[in-house]
Amino acid sequence: MATRRTRTRPTLDTELEDLPPEMRWREWMRRVEAVVFAAARPVGRDALAAVVGRGCNLDLLLDDIRGELRTRPYEIVSVAGGYQFRTRPGLAAAVRAAGVVDDPRPDLSRVELEALLVIAYYQPITRAELGVILGREIPHETLAELRDQALVAPGPRSPQPGAPHTFVTTPAFLEHWGLNSLADLPELERLRDDGLLSKAAILARPPDDGPA
Incomplete structure (x- = not known):
């Protein structure tokens, strides 16, 4: 039986004390x-x-x-x-x-982009909560595509009955959009100050039935 060899990193003089x-x-x-x-x-x-x-x-x-x-x-x-x-x-x-490099931006549909935007600002969030905020049911295929592109990942289980899955963004999401952290999302602080990022408040709003 062959022994598996482990690769060791070469030693490097990091202190460079011999240099001015x-x-x-x-x-x-x-x-x-x-x-x-x-x-x-x-x-x-x-x-x-x-x-x-x-x-x-x-x-x-x-x-x-x-x-x-x-x-x-x-x-x-x-x-x-x-x-x-x-x-x-x-x-x-x-x-x-x-045309010398491939465009690194993910090829997403409008529905996928909208779902990704809501996940970014309101994570962790369930598929049902996504549907309430966006005003329509979000297909499983939409979230599957975002997961396939490594832009979202499963988050902690929701405390709601049935403990449904939640979704969160990934480091790849930050990398794609050139963000260092979620704190760099556009106008995040202003939206927080205006109370527009309170998921509980938004989900508690009565549905908009449209003009009478």
């Missing part, structure tokens, strides 16, 4: 930029901390990298709790028009 402080900082910048550049998904702080010294201030290091990239057509942004290279917003249309 300025050269050490420059090398840390190069390493962090290389890691973010090479990664296909947003890179978390723990991964970046693994390639620099214990005394390195990652926030200051990232600020210096962003400063050097200020004149470049791409930047390092905070996405889905990590860091990723993104084309600057003003150039995204040019990149798509050139």
